[in-house]
Amino acid sequence: MTPMLVLIFGIAPSAAISSDLVAALFMKPSEWRSLEAKDRQSKIVKLLCIGSVPSAFLGTYVMHLMGDSATAERNLEILLERR
Secondary structure: OHHHHHHOOOOOHHHHHHHHHHHHHHHHHHHHHHHHHOOOOHHHHHHHHHHHHHHHHHHHHHHHHOOOHHHHHHHHHHHHHHO
16 A cells, blocks of 8 residues: 555655554454454465564664655655656
8 A cells, every 4th residue: 555655646655654554553453353253364364464564564674774754755756766
């Protein structure tokens, strides 16, 4: 969702990341309840969790490496302009 917001809709990267984290805050508990219920979708939920948790940490770390919010946004804009 975040890349689509940034690349297609032109939303600022920090706003896109923030909205994605807020959405995850409300969606992840329902995924865990699905795992506990052992319904048919539990394999899909496991795969989503396996992919999203490390990616969230990696994305946060990469943004940390890019500097503060304004610097990170400027760096991302420069990268997008080169494409």
